[in-house]
Amino acid sequence: MLEEPVGAGATTPGAEQPGSALELAGLHKAYGPVRAVDGVDLEVRRREIVAMLGPNGAGKSTINEMITGLVQPDSGRLSVLGRQPRVAVAEGRVGAMLQAGALLHDATTRDVLRLMHGLHRHPLPLDEVIERAELGDFLKTKSDKLSGGQAQRLRYALAIMPDPELLILDEPTVGMDVEVRRQFWASMRDFAADGRTVLFATHYLEEADEMADRIVVLNTGRVVADGTGAEIKSRVTGRVITVSPADVPAAELAALPAATGTERVGSRIKIKTADSDLTLRAMVQRYPQVCDIEVGSARLEDAFLALTGNQDQPEQDHLPIDDQRVDRTANQFSRSLR
Numbered sequence: 001m002l003e004e005p006v007g008a009g010a011t012t013p014g015a016e017q018p019g020s021a022l023e024l025a026g027l028h029k030a031y032g033p034v035r036a037v038d039g040v041d042l043e044v045r046r047r048e049i050v051a052m053l054g055p056n057g058a059g060k061s062t063i064n065e066m067i068t069g070l071v072q073p074d075s076g077r078l079s080v081l082g083r084q085p086r087v088a089v090a091e092g093r094v095g096a097m098l099q100a101g102a103l104l105h106d107a108t109t110r111d112v113l114r115l116m117h118g119l120h121r122h123p124l125p126l127d128e129v130i131e132r133a134e135l136g137d138f139l140k141t142k143s144d145k146l147s148g149g150q151a152q153r154l155r156y157a158l159a160i161m162p163d164p165e166l167l168i169l170d171e172p173t174v175g176m177d178v179e180v181r182r183q184f185w186a187s188m189r190d191f192a193a194d195g196r197t198v199l200f201a202t203h204y205l206e207e208a209d210e211m212a213d214r215i216v217v218l219n220t221g222r223v224v225a226d227g228t229g230a231e232i233k234s235r236v237t238g239r240v241i242t243v244s245p246a247d248v249p250a251a252e253l254a255a256l257p258a259a260t261g262t263e264r265v266g267s268r269i270k271i272k273t274a275d276s277d278l279t280l281r282a283m284v285q286r287y288p289q290v291c292d293i294e295v296g297s298a299r300l301e302d303a304f305l306a307l308t309g310n311q312d313q314p315e316q317d318h319l320p321i322d323d324q325r326v327d328r329t330a331n332q333f334s335r336s337l338r
């Protein structure tokens with residue numbers, strides 16, 4: 001395995017280095033009967049921004065936990081910046097913002113930042129971290145008094161602090177309002193712009209579509225799609241006709257020629273169709289009272305649902321949820337820096 005000297009003070013960590021940022025091959029992790037990660041192959045090139053999308057329980061967090069060395073795979077190969085995950089983390093090459101990672105409860109934001117700053121080998125200057133995470137107004141606030149969005153900013157600060165080559169973000173914008181979310185992504189983009197690699201998990205499809213170079217869709221521990229947002233959308237053929245149905249029942253619209261389903265959105269109905277011309281002609285002829293007709297192409301959401309919603313796979317048994325998992329993994333990650 002490649003061993004590189006730790007480049008203290010490098011301004012663009014890892015940007016010009018050869019090789020992949022991440023290589024996952026035949027990766028498996030099971031919890032009892034639950035196949036959390038079930039044979040994942042994934043390569044992330046350096047400088048790529050990749051989104052992981054998937055429904056609850058798809059395996060996104062487990063993949064992040066394996067990449068950050070908190071969870072050991074049962075089998076398969078996993079290389080992080082050409083190293084074992086724990087080595088890459090200990091060298092300060094990986095920054096992670098894990099789901100609801102624990103923050104020291106009785107400490108102020110400034111205390112948390114200072115304490116963690118002391119654990120890294122070649123961290124970013126503290127002022128820069130505070131500025132990038134926009135934490136200046138909350139330095140005296142105790143971490144358990146931060147709002148959900150402010151706590152996420154503190155977690156983001158801790159993730160970028162080691163000046164990492166690879167940033168792992170697990171649902172980073174949960175709890176952020178629209179404006180804070182926009183600022184967060186602007187900051188993240190700016191941070192990534194000089195050659196860092198970012199892998200983030202999200203449930204917000206538009207976030208994945210806008211922010212990522214590439215989207216990996218997971219379902220029941222497997223990769224079910226991998227490509228740009230446009231490539232993934234193009235896998236869902238057909239169009240969507242949105243109408244105000246007047247008195248026409250949705251079931252009748254769903255039975256129109258070429259229609260493949262309907263969905264009610266407020267007072268309107270979306271008709272999915274494999275041939276919008278055919279559906280539209282029949283609809284106007286049969287139900288002239290239908291109005292406000294719009295025809296659009298498939299959205300990422302449609303592709304996502306088609307890829308993950310209708311899979312004919314057996315339900316996996318679920319083990320009791322380990323309530324302490326989140327706090328435990330975040331604390332382990334901090335310890336692995338020492």
Ligand SMILES: Nc1ncnc2c1ncn2[C@@H]1O[C@H](COP(=O)(O)OP(=O)(O)OP(=O)(O)O)[C@@H](O)[C@H]1O
Binds near residue numbers: 054063
């Ligand atoms: N420590 C654990 N103990 C038991 N089961 C676990 C554990 N960690 C994960 N699982 C199970 O593994 C599966 C994958 O979970 P994971 O958290 O990786 O999914 P996810 O895609 O991140 O989901 P979400 O979007 O809800 O965060 C789920 O069925 C989950 O219950």
